[in-house]
Amino acid sequence: MTALRHVADGIACGDLMHLERPEAIATYLVETRDGLAVVDPGPSSCRDALQQAVLDFGAAPGDIRHVLLTHIHLDHAGIAGTLARENPQLRVYVHARGAPHLADPARLLESARRIYQDEMPRLWGSFERVDPGQLIVLHGEERLTIGERRLRVAYTPGHAWHHVCYLEESTGVAFVGDVAGEASQHGTPALPAAPPPDIDLEAWKPSLDLIAAWGPEALLLTHFGPVRHVVAHLDTLWDRIISWSLAVRASLASGESDDARADAFADAELARLTSGLTPEQAVHIDRDSIRSSWFGFARYWRKKAEAGA
Numbered sequence: 663m664t665a666l667r668h669v670a671d672g673i674a675c676g677d678l679m680h681l682e683r684p685e686a687i688a689t690y691l692v693e694t695r696d697g698l699a700v701v702d703p704g705p706s707s708c709r710d711a712l713q714q715a716v717l718d719f720g721a722a723p724g725d726i727r728h729v730l731l732t733h734i735h736l737d738h739a740g741i742a743g744t745l746a747r748e749n750p751q752l753r754v755y756v757h758a759r760g761a762p763h764l765a766d767p768a769r770l771l772e773s774a775r776r777i778y779q780d781e782m783p784r785l786w787g788s789f790e791r792v793d794p795g796q797l798i799v800l801h802g803e804e805r806l807t808i809g810e811r812r813l814r815v816a817y818t819p820g821h822a823w824h825h826v827c828y829l830e831e832s833t834g835v836a837f838v839g840d841v842a843g844e845a846s847q848h849g850t851p852a853l854p855a856a857p858p859p860d861i862d863l864e865a866w867k868p869s870l871d872l873i874a875a876w877g878p879e880a881l882l883l884t885h886f887g888p889v890r891h892v893v894a895h896l897d898t899l900w901d902r903i904i905s906w907s908l909a910v911r912a913s914l915a916s917g918e919s920d921d922a923r924a925d926a927f928a929d930a931e932l933a934r935l936t937s938g939l940t941p942e943q944a945v946h947i948d949r950d951s952i953r954s955s956w957f958g959f960a961r962y963w964r965k966k967a968e969a970g971a
């Protein structure tokens with residue numbers, strides 16, 4: 663049984679229960695007069711939970727007509743190709759820089775395998791290609807019409823070079839994927855999601871400014887759920903992106919291995935972040951995500967150093 667959260671008129675947040683963990687990966691269901699739209703349907707390993715969410719929403723899996731991707735990372739887009747194959751009428755919306763990797767995922771899967779290795783099937787399940795005829799390629803600035811709904815598209819790099827956000831105009835909610843970071847439904851602070859390889863600070867701030875300029879009613883995060891205190895969330899997030907990136911840069915001067923530096927960073931941040939929280943809140947701070955952000959920021963600084971050398 664999934665716990666569907668009502669987000670706005672005809673829009674709900676489903677919990678994909680990734681690896682049986684509640685509130686790790688969200689998907690968003692949007693009712694339209696042109697069938698069901700799903701924003702970031704998640705990985706194939708969460709197929710059962712996705713189907714249950716669709717049923718709980720009062721629809722059937724065959725009703726999915728539109729899959730809107732914020733970006734193509736496996737935790738957001740892994741099942742898109744499978745859904746598209748099962749329903750030839752389904753369309754998959756994706757930024758132009760992500761589209762080629764959906765049509766031919768070989769390189770995407772190769773780089774994921776370098777990180778996850780034998781854990782790939784357990785973590786993410788299969789990843790099927792999307793028939794290019796089913797792709798709707800986005801550049802940002804578009805206004806999509808899906809049934810009676812109007813969605814604005816913004817190109818929002820920073821977390822990934824092919825990241826977009828969507829504003830649903832009638833309700834004012836913004837589907838922001840990972841560029842607006844992570845939070846929880848339990849009063850934990852805004853945290854960056856900064857895994858390798860695309861982290862870019864110069865690109866990130868304008869993306870957050872663009873989202874703020876929409877003045878959204880809520881930010882719909884993938885990790886995890888709706889955030890209503892939009893301005894405070896974005897401000898805290900940017901402050902923490904800066905402080906984390908500077909801490910990572912400072913750590914690069916030490917003589918330890920990357921694994922040791924990432925562990926030290928994750929332990930220190932976890933202790934700092936959880937010190938003011940109750941144990942019930944603290945479980946919603948994900949050490950693995952903090953640790954992976956060390957690698958994302960480290961790669962950013964190293965690339966910058968190489969470019970300047």
Ligand SMILES: [Zn+2]
Pocket residue numbers: 735737738840855884885
């Ligand atoms: Zn993600």
